[in-house]
Amino acid sequence: MFRPGNEKNVSEIVRDNYKKNLPLEIIGSNSKKFIGYNLQTAKTLDISNLSGIVEYLPEELYIKVKAGTLLSLIEETLDKKNQQLAFEPIDFGFIQGGKSDKGTIGGYVSCNFAGSRRFKSGSVRDHILGFRGINGKGDIIKSGGVVVKNVTGYDLSKVITGSFGTLVALTEITLKVSPKKNSQSTVAIHTEDIKQVSNFFDKILSSSNEISGSIYIPDEPKNKKFQINKNKIFQFNDLKYQGSFLAFRLEGDKKSIEERKKDLFKELQLNKQKTSILDVYQSVLFWQKVNNLELFNNTKNNLLRIVVPFSNNEKLMKYIKNKYKYYVDWSGSLFWIEVADKDEMKIKEIKKFVLEMNGYLTVIKRSENFSFNESLFTINKNRLLISKKIKESFDPKRIFNPGKMYREI
Amino acid sequence: MSDLILPKIDKNTVQKKDFIVSKLRKITSADNVLSHVQELRPYETDALAAYKQTPLTVVLPENTEEVSKILKFCNEENIKVIPRGAGTGLSGGALPLQDAIMLGLGKFNKIIEIDFNNKCVVTQPGVTNLSITHAVQHKGFYYAPDPSSQLACSIGGNVAENSGGVHSLKYGTTTNNILGIEMVMMDGTICRIGGKTLDQEGYDLMGLFCGSEGLLGVITEVTVKILKTPQTVRAALIGFSTIEDGGKCVSDIISNGIVPAGMEIMDKSLIIATDNFAKAGYPRDAEVLMIVELDGTKSDVDNLLKQVADIAKKNNSTSLKLSNTEKERQSFWSGRKAAFPACGEMAPDYYCMDGSIPRGKLAVALKEIKKLSKKYDLKVVNAFHAGDGNLHPIIVFDGGNKDQFQRTEQLGAEILKLCVKLGGVLTGEHGVGIEKRELMCEMFNDKDIQQQLNIKKSLDQKNLLNPGKVYPILRKCAEEGRVHVHRGEEKFPDLPRF
Numbered sequence: 001m002f003r004p005g006n007e008k009n010v011s012e013i014v015r016d017n018y019k020k021n022l023p024l025e026i027i028g029s030n031s032k033k034f035i036g037y038n039l040q041t042a043k044t045l046d047i048s049n050l051s052g053i054v055e056y057l058p059e060e061l062y063i064k065v066k067a068g069t070l071l072s073l074i075e076e077t078l079d080k081k082n083q084q085l086a087f088e089p090i091d092f093g094f095i096q097g098g099k100s101d102k103g104t105i106g107g108y109v110s111c112n113f114a115g116s117r118r119f120k121s122g123s124v125r126d127h128i129l130g131f132r133g134i135n136g137k138g139d140i141i142k143s144g145g146v147v148v149k150n151v152t153g154y155d156l157s158k159v160i161t162g163s164f165g166t167l168v169a170l171t172e173i174t175l176k177v178s179p180k181k182n183s184q185s186t187v188a189i190h191t192e193d194i195k196q197v198s199n200f201f202d203k204i205l206s207s208s209n210e211i212s213g214s215i216y217i218p219d220e221p222k223n224k225k226f227q228i229n230k231n232k233i234f235q236f237n238d239l240k241y242q243g244s245f246l247a248f249r250l251e252g253d254k255k256s257i258e259e260r261k262k263d264l265f266k267e268l269q270l271n272k273q274k275t276s277i278l279d280v281y282q283s284v285l286f287w288q289k290v291n292n293l294e295l296f297n298n299t300k301n302n303l304l305r306i307v308v309p310f311s312n313n314e315k316l317m318k319y320i321k322n323k324y325k326y327y328v329d330w331s332g333s334l335f336w337i338e339v340a341d342k343d344e345m346k347i348k349e350i351k352k353f354v355l356e357m358n359g360y361l362t363v364i365k366r367s368e369n370f371s372f373n374e375s376l377f378t379i380n381k382n383r384l385l386i387s388k389k390i391k392e393s394f395d396p397k398r399i400f401n402p403g404k405m406y407r408e409i
Numbered sequence: 410m411s412d413l414i415l416p417k418i419d420k421n422t423v424q425k426k427d428f429i430v431s432k433l434r435k436i437t438s439a440d441n442v443l444s445h446v447q448e449l450r451p452y453e454t455d456a457l458a459a460y461k462q463t464p465l466t467v468v469l470p471e472n473t474e475e476v477s478k479i480l481k482f483c484n485e486e487n488i489k490v491i492p493r494g495a496g497t498g499l500s501g502g503a504l505p506l507q508d509a510i511m512l513g514l515g516k517f518n519k520i521i522e523i524d525f526n527n528k529c530v531v532t533q534p535g536v537t538n539l540s541i542t543h544a545v546q547h548k549g550f551y552y553a554p555d556p557s558s559q560l561a562c563s564i565g566g567n568v569a570e571n572s573g574g575v576h577s578l579k580y581g582t583t584t585n586n587i588l589g590i591e592m593v594m595m596d597g598t599i600c601r602i603g604g605k606t607l608d609q610e611g612y613d614l615m616g617l618f619c620g621s622e623g624l625l626g627v628i629t630e631v632t633v634k635i636l637k638t639p640q641t642v643r644a645a646l647i648g649f650s651t652i653e654d655g656g657k658c659v660s661d662i663i664s665n666g667i668v669p670a671g672m673e674i675m676d677k678s679l680i681i682a683t684d685n686f687a688k689a690g691y692p693r694d695a696e697v698l699m700i701v702e703l704d705g706t707k708s709d710v711d712n713l714l715k716q717v718a719d720i721a722k723k724n725n726s727t728s729l730k731l732s733n734t735e736k737e738r739q740s741f742w743s744g745r746k747a748a749f750p751a752c753g754e755m756a757p758d759y760y761c762m763d764g765s766i767p768r769g770k771l772a773v774a775l776k777e778i779k780k781l782s783k784k785y786d787l788k789v790v791n792a793f794h795a796g797d798g799n800l801h802p803i804i805v806f807d808g809g810n811k812d813q814f815q816r817t818e819q820l821g822a823e824i825l826k827l828c829v830k831l832g833g834v835l836t837g838e839h840g841v842g843i844e845k846r847e848l849m850c851e852m853f854n855d856k857d858i859q860q861q862l863n864i865k866k867s868l869d870q871k872n873l874l875n876p877g878k879v880y881p882i883l884r885k886c887a888e889e890g891r892v893h894v895h896r897g898e899e900k901f902p903d904l905p906r907f
Contacts (some may be wrong), residue, residue, distance in 0.1 A: 141857050147834065206637060208640045224822070307607060360609065
């Protein structure tokens with residue numbers, strides 16, 4: 001295990017491993033180690049000692065941090081200045097260990113999984129302004145800057161985001177930050193009519209009332225293979241009814257929220273619907289629980305993350321019916337689906353269906369008996385071909401996380 | 410203009426021009442291949458009109474398969490290819506080479522699909538930026554990035570340059586507003602990346618190709634995200650008697666949690682020049698003039714505009730107007746949008762620079778530019794997209810005077826170096842092209858540049874696609890020119906550059 005204390009040391013370690021042809025597994029705090037293929041490298045490169053905030057300029061809307069900095073520290077720091085990471089980081093700690101563990105920013109950037117605000121505010125890749133890191137030969141490289149229009153030359157910050165540590169060992173990351181809104185409120189529409197849910201999603205996306213979260217949480221299937229915990233997790237004083245519901249979030253000044261809410265009740269024709277309204281305190285907690293993936297707390301099943309074009313959500317919801325436990329985020333585009341252990345064949349079927357709808361599927365968590373008959377990530381032939389070339393240009397000897405995403409990369 | 414160093418001409422290619430033309434005429438319709446000198450003339454330059462080269466031949470393919478066949482042929486025959494969209498680029502990214510085929514995407518000019526259900530538009534790359542908005546505005550949608558040339562620039566070119574606009578702080582640049590592209594690689598491989606979903610799995614190839622200035626592949630289709638038009642747009646026009654007050658006001662607006670749709674700053678020389686030209690009614694005694702635009706729901710906009718006004722007063726604003734009607738808002742912008750023609754009235758020539766600096770460094774930057782302006786004895790006026798830190802210093806000079814011209818080039822390079830020194834970057838929204846190629850080493854060391862060149866090599870092994878652009882040929886920091894406009898002979902004089 002290597003645990004370098006500075007960028008130069010990382011560079012020396014990688015250079016040495018490059019010479020000796022020895023692959024390295026790059027880790028931070030191990031919070032997302034379970035995602036992707038298991039690695040059996042001789043050595044591990046732990047970057048968690050590269051920790052700390054390098055520069056934070058709230059009025060310039062950026063924060064520069066070392067790659068091993070804990071996300072929780074970054075969020076605390078930003079919170080003091082009433083700012084946030086607008087992509088709403090997901091906390092993968094709950095599905096794996098039943099408690100919060102957001103891990104390091106390096107790990108977060110490497111995975112590129114954004115939370116509920118994604119459809120309005122962009123993903124992790126939209127918030128990374130620049131980085132420093134070590135390529136597979138041991139060279140220290142950098143790209144981007146601290147300003148929004150930051151790209152001179154190729155935009156390497158985008159390429160390394162979501163690359164699962166297969167291109168560079170990150171040492172420093174600059175992120176765009178955003179002001180937090182003063183207040184928020186969440187409206188829940190109690191319905192289990194899939195067609196209606198899909199219509200609401202579309203109207204929400206088409207509204208100019210600036211909705212920043214839109215989610216459908218159906219009741220769990222009556223099947224012992226799945227935990228029944230929805231009502232317990234989403235137990236709020238003001239959530240008036242049990243059963244499936246769609247919820248959307250409004251953020252901003254209180255007066256503006258009230259006006260937009262009124263407008264939306266008209267736009268979505270909600271007066272005849274069963275609705276509940278969560279105040280700011282309940283609303284904050286509600287979206288935290290969503291983005292903690294608490295519905296799948298400590299799950300022993302397989303957990304799939306699926307993204308489809310918005311217009312296909314009705315089709316996919318109908319396909320899922322009550323066969324699986326699931327919920328829909330990003331106003332109809334992101335599905336989190338749980339498939340029971342030993343039901344692995346079902347993943348293949350779901351994937352086929354998702355691909356037909358021009359979507360993609362990632363197996364985020366695998367159950368104990370997962371047999372790896374199905375690939376964990378989705379890719380097509382030409383993209384794989386190009387990706388291999390990109391990999392080679394950064395890491396010609398495949399030193400970094402070989403086979404973490406795709407066997408050939 | 411300094412002598413521009415271009416890749417070595419491959420005489421073999423030049424000699425077999427007839428063979429190349431006849432081969433291209435078999436791939437696409439004969440009419441789509443231009444080879445006579447007169448036909449080639451319109452393609453000699455893009456909007457960086459100071460540089461001119463005659464291409465070997467121009468080919469205007471009509472579909473992706475033709476593009477693929479052309480690139481495959483060129484790759485096999487070692488022929489260089491320069492892709493071109495509308496030719497409105499300001500950094501010479503589409504400058505032809507004498508031994509290269511110019512691949513024009515002008516015939517890719519149709520919108521393929523308007524998909525309101527998925528809030529996107531699938532379009533061919535030759536479609537202009539503004540016509541996308543025109544195609545969806547009847548249902549209250551628009552395409553957010555708005556480069557000043559949006560009337561003429563093509564969406565494919567926007568992707569190649571990762572174009573921005575005045576609203577980049579809130580809405581991002583092209584890379585944040587596209588969902589998918591179809592691209593042909595130099596070996597002819599057709600690759601679809603992304604589609605109608607948010608994000609993609611695996612390497613973010615779309616992020617890599619967006620802004621790659623035509624060096625990695627030829628874009629043949631783009632899927633862009635469309636947004637709902639905001640309910641209300643209002644603006645404030647604020648004058649300050651010192652640069653510091655204006656700069657502090659920008660920082661305070663952001664620190665107060667306000668993210669304006671657009672935030673623009675002009676210095677005194679530009680205020681007077683634009684007011685003379687456009688009769689915009691600007692406060693001529695102000696040292697700095699700021700336009701702050703807010704959009705969103707009505708109550709939010711009204712409330713935020715009030716907050717902006719309070720912040721401006723606290724920072725000693727000397728004049729303050731808030732727009733109450735759309736006409737009034739447009740009048741605030743009228744001078745700013747006339748910045749280029751106003752400069753054209755001041756002297757025979759002007760250079761428009763393009764760099765980025767952190768917002769908080771504005772006062773330092775303007776003061777340093779003032780010093781440089783004195784040092785080189787040349788007038789510089791400054792426009793600043795304060796929202797996203799994009800600085801456009803404009804040097805006005807007389808190109809007929811050789812000495813002035815050389816000083817202008819030196820001053821321009823010093824200004825860009827200053828941007829990098831202040832923590833910014835060499836480009837804002839015009840790209841690197843040939844214009845800033847040799848300045849890349851101000852920002853990047855050899856290792857950084859080598860990594861980028863490795864990517865280029867992995868996708869275009871023979872370096873045939875748009876060679877000589879973006880990366881320094883000599884790997885030394887030569888000082889070259891900027892956007893040079895002589896006697897108002899801008900390539901696209903009607904476009905409101907701002």
